[in-house]
Amino acid sequence: MKLLTVLSILALAATVRAETTLTMTGLHNCCGSCAKGITKAGMSVGDDVTIDVPEKSSTVTITTKKKGDAKKVAEAIIAAGYFGRFEGDAYEAKPSTAAAKPEAKLTKATVSGVHLCCKGCANAATDAVKAVAGVTAYNIVAKETSFTVEGEFAKADLNAALNAAGFAGDIK
Numbered sequence: 001m002k003l004l005t006v007l008s009i010l011a012l013a014a015t016v017r018a019e020t021t022l023t024m025t026g027l028h029n030c031c032g033s034c035a036k037g038i039t040k041a042g043m044s045v046g047d048d049v050t051i052d053v054p055e056k057s058s059t060v061t062i063t064t065k066k067k068g069d070a071k072k073v074a075e076a077i078i079a080a081g082y083f084g085r086f087e088g089d090a091y092e093a094k095p096s097t098a099a100a101k102p103e104a105k106l107t108k109a110t111v112s113g114v115h116l117c118c119k120g121c122a123n124a125a126t127d128a129v130k131a132v133a134g135v136t137a138y139n140i141v142a143k144e145t146s147f148t149v150e151g152e153f154a155k156a157d158l159n160a161a162l163n164a165a166g167f168a169g170d171i172k
Helices: 002-016 032-043 067-079 119-130 155-164
Strands: 020-025 049-052 059-064 085-088 105-112 135-138 146-154
Touching: 020 067, 032 049, 032 059, 032 067, 049 067, 059 067, 105 155, 119 135, 119 155, 146 155
Parallel strands: none
Antiparallel strands: 020 059, 020 085, 049 059, 105 146, 135 146
16 A cells, blocks of 8 residues: 555656656857847746757757746747747647738838847848848848848748748748
8 A cells, every 4th residue: 555655656746747848940049149039038938947058059948847838938939039940749830721822922021020139140141031032132230120121022932031040030
């Protein structure tokens, strides 16, 4: 009987201590300011969060006590202007419900919310934007909160290029 009680307590303790780990890969993280920005964004979710952000690494590991908190941390990092792909049991990508209709081309867009703390960030974002088919002009400057893009391009292509470079932002 005592053995059964001890085993039950150990099983309960293991369940209580269960952690959720989520790995984000492909994030833009060129300097200490980027690493601090990722950490600050993720820690805004709460104290029961651990974020491993090696400087100049594109991989970030998030550990939380609750499964839902890992997703919230990832969403906070994306809202801070970073983007990454997800690995782990805490995030499930939802399939797109958008109809596959042709997208109208933009001639000008303002992109805001992209993390641009230094020249390295601005250069990486510039490389991503200038690779988008139809883009003819852009004004990406370090430490600015937004930039414009001109030409004849698809919003989805611009977003995909920024995401591939590890950035997230709002395109209007």
